[in-house]
Amino acid sequence: MSLDFSAVFTSWQFLLAGVGDTLALSALTIALSLVLGGAIGLARCYGPSGLRWALIFYIDSMRSIPVLVVLVWTYFALPIVTGVTLPPFWAAASALTVHISAYVAEIVRAGIISVRPGQSRAAFALGMSRTQAIREIILPQALVRMLPALGSILSITIKDTAIAAVIAVPEYMNRSQTVAGQSFHPIEVFLAATVVYFTIIFPVTRVVDIVYARLAYLGRS
């Protein structure tokens, strides 16, 4: 069997624009999920108990629903229920954010409870308030310990944006499908996609690992 990559090269501008959309969607989703997930994780640990139960319900349901279902729901069912029609890109960004935030919240919570209770007791013994203990003692250590898991979330988010192809967001996966369909060279087009996704995501996970290796000592206690 011989490979003919000409389809990839003749459509490179079309595909490159897709890579741009993939990156934009990933960056937006990651930024929103870190903020939202961080807030949810903190509220899940320190918030009033009514709010805490609501957030546990939210997190556990998001973790038990496939992201594809959330995405299809946001794009196809939300307009019928609320009358608000989101353009595909924004539907994908909000569905992914709603999904990924739940995972970020769990990571934040795991990081916070990984700091031994003796640490906050010592902080109280020194006369710190609860807010001070959280801000000065717990979070600095917890943040460093969360890094490896947050690194996985980065790569998972970039990979999950490929699912947005299903609701016709013109990101890289969707455009690859188009080019594959038009050129009848699916193997070459998807091989190229394999290489492109790998070269985007692999450095991201490596960089997070290197940063963590440098900072890990800050999280020890």
Added chain:
Amino acid sequence: MNYDWSVVWRNADVLWEGTKVTVFLAVTTMAIAIPGGIALALMRLSRIRTLSIASAVFVELFRNLPLILVIYSAYYILPVATGVRFSPIATAIVALGLNVSAYNGETFRAGIASIRQGLAFQRYVPRFGHLGRRSRL
């Protein structure tokens, strides 16, 4: 607005079939990916460099590719590579098996690495053979 749930009930049998496929895929994938993950983790920790590098490349490749891309690639590449036309379900099992094996491999590796060094030193107790020590500890 009015919802019409009867559409769900009228198609209950079709949806039920789909549920069974979901469960079947999950069980089959795990049946493949748990032994696969253990094999990858042991290869990764092996002293034979070729095995360790091969496992690292496999794991990093499938951890860094979107699952949907692996499924599409498997669907188009498997028939060309093997000359056999696979059913969609078989394709899904292959793709999921590859992806989940890679993740399981990392999980098992972390699990093995988290056992304290002192336990591994027990290999110097004569009774434990080379293979016996990993499986028993």
